Amino acid sequence: MGLILKILIPLLGLLLAYYFYSAPEDFNEEMLRGKRVIVTGASTGIGEQMAYHLARMEAHLLLTARTEAKLQKVVKRCLELGAASARYVSGSMEDTKFPNVVVKEAENTWGGLDMLILNHIGYSYFNYFDGDVGHIRKILETNFLSYVAMTVSALPMLKESNGSIVVLSSMAGRIGSPFIAPYSSTKFALEGFFSSLRQEFIIEKVNVSITVCVLGYIDTENAMRAVSHVVRHKPAPKEECALEIIKSGALRQRELYYPRHTMGKMLLLHTIAPDFLDSLIRDNYKVENVKRP
């Protein structure tokens, strides 16, 4: 009994202190008004939806992806929705020079930057790991190294504005799932890099926030095309997901878990019963529908 009291009471105290200390500031759409924001991978999916929310909130937008025709349409829609300004620069993040080109465009147009949203991903197969090391190298360039390169180029402007970096990660960047070994490696890499950098910012009193978004299955066209015949779980809506990402970035939160309850349960299980969680994840896949090429 004594031991329980000795442990329980301080634990309760800690939980209460955490609850009150971390009570979130309210989000207000005006937080984004007039802010200068780069969104990568903005031609479709969650990136496109983030662009529309930001446009409604009257932000200045610089969008990027490879497909110019799609970007033109998204920019047009953003202007209709009320963006303070909207432009695009097209190119591939496989090209090591491109991250800097995008950031320079922001510098030349705005002379500064408030928020950098790193969201793009390159194509990767959804299947058993095929032993192709070259593919891992390529996908690391697109999904990881270009995020690092954009951060390096944008940091002087972000320091100047006390700005924010928002990084799109995944449950697959925290917990192993089958059939996505190359993709998963890039997300684990992002988590390592940005959580280390956050520590350094705190030590050096750099007032640039880093928000890592840990997402579950979201109903974007590309994700559904890739996995809906295999994954049993129902995907969450991309529009709501995009809004939650913007809110967490504006509130300078360290992490976002979306959808919140699924992610919360999975991360708890990962800590206390990892083998059980792995088996739950496997049960969630119709493995018979994954055909080796």
Ligand SMILES: NC(=O)C1=CN([C@@H]2O[C@H](COP(=O)(O)OP(=O)(O)OC[C@H]3O[C@@H](n4cnc5c(N)ncnc54)[C@H](OP(=O)(O)O)[C@@H]3O)[C@@H](O)[C@H]2O)C=CC1
């Ligand atoms: N959807 C999901 O279930 C989940 C998604 N996430 C994360 O959310 C983010 C967005 O995902 P989602 O919206 O589904 O992704 P999509 O596949 O819908 O969009 C990817 C974007 O990246 C762009 N892109 C692709 N290749 C390149 C390239 N080589 N260089 C530059 N841009 C490129 C695409 O445009 P274009 O082809 O024109 O270049 C597109 O705009 C990603 O970081 C993803 O990892 C995390 C967990 C789950």
Ligand SMILES: CC(C)CCC[C@@H](C)[C@H]1CC[C@H]2[C@@H]3C(=O)C=C4C[C@@H](O)CC[C@]4(C)[C@H]3CC[C@]12C
């Ligand atoms: C156990 C269940 C409650 C939850 C399982 C959630 C699993 C199925 C979810 C969580 C993260 C999801 C992947 C992801 O992060 C991003 C992409 C990129 C896209 O282009 C193709 C689909 C893919 C690989 C998703 C596939 C489904 C994943 C593994």
